[in-house]
Amino acid sequence: MSKSIFIYGFHSVNSQIESAPERILSIKIDEGRHDNRIDSLKNELNALGIKYNHCSKNHLHKLSGGIKNQGVVAEIVAPTLPNQNELIKFIGETDKPLLILILDSIQDPRNMGACLRSANAANVDCVIINKDGSAPINSLVHKTSAGSLAHTKVFQVTNLSRTIKSLQDKDIWVVGLDGNTKVPIYSIDFKGSSAIIMGSEGVGLRNLTKQSCDQLAAIPMGGNVESLNVSVAAGVALFEVSRQRNYNI
Numbered sequence: 001m002s003k004s005i006f007i008y009g010f011h012s013v014n015s016q017i018e019s020a021p022e023r024i025l026s027i028k029i030d031e032g033r034h035d036n037r038i039d040s041l042k043n044e045l046n047a048l049g050i051k052y053n054h055c056s057k058n059h060l061h062k063l064s065g066g067i068k069n070q071g072v073v074a075e076i077v078a079p080t081l082p083n084q085n086e087l088i089k090f091i092g093e094t095d096k097p098l099l100i101l102i103l104d105s106i107q108d109p110r111n112m113g114a115c116l117r118s119a120n121a122a123n124v125d126c127v128i129i130n131k132d133g134s135a136p137i138n139s140l141v142h143k144t145s146a147g148s149l150a151h152t153k154v155f156q157v158t159n160l161s162r163t164i165k166s167l168q169d170k171d172i173w174v175v176g177l178d179g180n181t182k183v184p185i186y187s188i189d190f191k192g193s194s195a196i197i198m199g200s201e202g203v204g205l206r207n208l209t210k211q212s213c214d215q216l217a218a219i220p221m222g223g224n225v226e227s228l229n230v231s232v233a234a235g236v237a238l239f240e241v242s243r244q245r246n247y248n249i
Contacts, residue, residue: 004075005139006063006074008063009069009070010070012146012149014041015150016076020150024074025077026051026052027045028054028074029052029071030071031054031055041072060072060073065139065140067139081154084157084166086155097245099123099245100128101128101198101234102127103115103129103130103197103198104199104205105133105199107135107200110141111135111231112135112141113142113144113149117148117231120148122235122242124152126154127155128156130157164213168214172195173193174212175216176205176215177197177219178204178216184220185236189244196234200230
């Protein structure tokens, strides 16, 4: 039997309705909320034939684990992430320069969600995460991604080094962000197909991952700050690629 998770907040629920309404098992709405935003959601659900029911604010609070839910919670079938074989197939079917974000053992679901949000905003073609050592795709990831997860291709692989080698075999230049290198990310040409790897919180890239990269680069830091949050650093790197490619975003 498929597992289910609860997602909450308008961004997450609306994105799920837009991308894969068939995965919605139920939607619960705060019985005490009466405003234009709730009315608009109800009208959309009625138009699509998606059933919902009302419940107390306290019940919604429990379903969302005590996190702010804006008065709407949906139970959905938990996504099954495609694997490396499907990743290689996806790459083979794409005829434009790719931009791929690889997350190496990001363990905080908030950071995972924020990285996915940045990836979606920067027109990333797909995100790759490793199966062991990464945060699970749960309710908090959905919430923090502000709905981006529903619109972003995420592949889950068991051996990240092997996946990196497969990307390189497809002429994708793999760049790892490492604060210890002196090569600024702004000096790298990202106009061709590229993958950017972000390491885990506090630790950075694992040694084997670092050794697998074609190149290491750093975000030049000013002031007295030694490093950026991983999701902020991912945003900086991804939008540098966007700048070089002159994306209209």
